[in-house]
Amino acid sequence: xKEVEQNSxxxxxxxxxxxxxxxxxxDRGSQSFFWYRQYSGKSPELIMSIYSNGDKEDGRFxxxxxxxxxxxxxxxxxxxxxxSATYLCAVNPxxxxxxxxxxxxxxxx
Amino acid sequence: GAVVSQHPSxxxxxxxxxxxxxxxxxxxxxxxxxxxxxxxxxxxxxMATSNEGSKATYEQGVEKDKFLINHASLTLxxxxxxxxxxxxxxxxxxxxxxxxxxxxxxxGPGTRLLVL
Numbered sequence: 001x002k003e004v005e006q007n008s009x010x011x012x013x014x015x016x017x018x019x020x021x022x023x024x025x026x027d028r029g030s031q032s033f034f035w036y037r038q039y040s041g042k043s044p045e046l047i048m049s050i051y052s053n054g055d056k057e058d059g060r061f062x063x064x065x066x067x068x069x070x071x072x073x074x075x076x077x078x079x080x081x082x083x084s085a086t087y088l089c090a091v092n093p094x095x096x097x098x099x100x101x102x103x104x105x106x107x108x109x
Numbered sequence: 110g111a112v113v114s115q116h117p118s119x120x121x122x123x124x125x126x127x128x129x130x131x132x133x134x135x136x137x138x139x140x141x142x143x144x145x146x147x148x149x150x151x152x153x154x155x156m157a158t159s160n161e162g163s164k165a166t167y168e169q170g171v172e173k174d175k176f177l178i179n180h181a182s183l184t185l186x187x188x189x190x191x192x193x194x195x196x197x198x199x200x201x202x203x204x205x206x207x208x209x210x211x212x213x214x215x216x217g218p219g220t221r222l223l224v225l
Binding site for chain 2: 032034036042043044045046049051088092095096097099100101102
């Protein structure tokens with residue numbers, strides 16, 4: 001079992017809709033969770049971090065964490081074509097980030 | 110804040126030469142820096158972790174004699190790819206993290222290396 005798992009996609013969402021990205025992790029001791037966005041040919045850019053169970057909102061982005069289910073998700077409201085990218089879930093169990101393989105998201109105008 | 114730079118952004122070199130990549134934290138002190146490699150359509154692979162003033166810790170399968178890492182100051186880490194070969198061609202990305210209690214890693218823009 002991979003330490004951090006994501007559906008690789010591609011995930012296609014119409015413009016204006018809600019995009020939902022999911023991630024599961026294997027280490028129950030993990031305390032820190034991150035979502036990064038990576039455009040093609042560019043390095044990852046931090047979108048959100050979350051440390052406690054529940055929801056955390058920042059603009060159009062909402063991160064959700066459920067430690068009991070070992071599940072973290074990212075919702076993007078009012079999706080825009082500029083949101084088209086690969087989204088990387090990262091978990092920090094041992095002082096270093098463990099990345100999922102990323103979900104490729106395409107927003108269709 | 111939390112800006113990390115890398116230099117060069119792109120480098121082409123001949124097989125057998127060495128290439129040095131610099132990673133700098135511009136507006137914070139980075140006690141820990143990380144070096145990643147990413148092949149096309151793959152996720153990031155951690156190569157090594159470096160703490161200022163100490164030897165880098167390499168991930169399994171990464172040759173420490175081939176990928177030399179130096180973290181001489183709280184704002185600068187360097188990765189030197191020695192005797193580069195075409196299979197070393199990749200996208201190299203560094204990230205930096207602040208002091209104790211700081212969890213977030215901030216990534217540099219990456220260096221694209223092409224070895225001919």
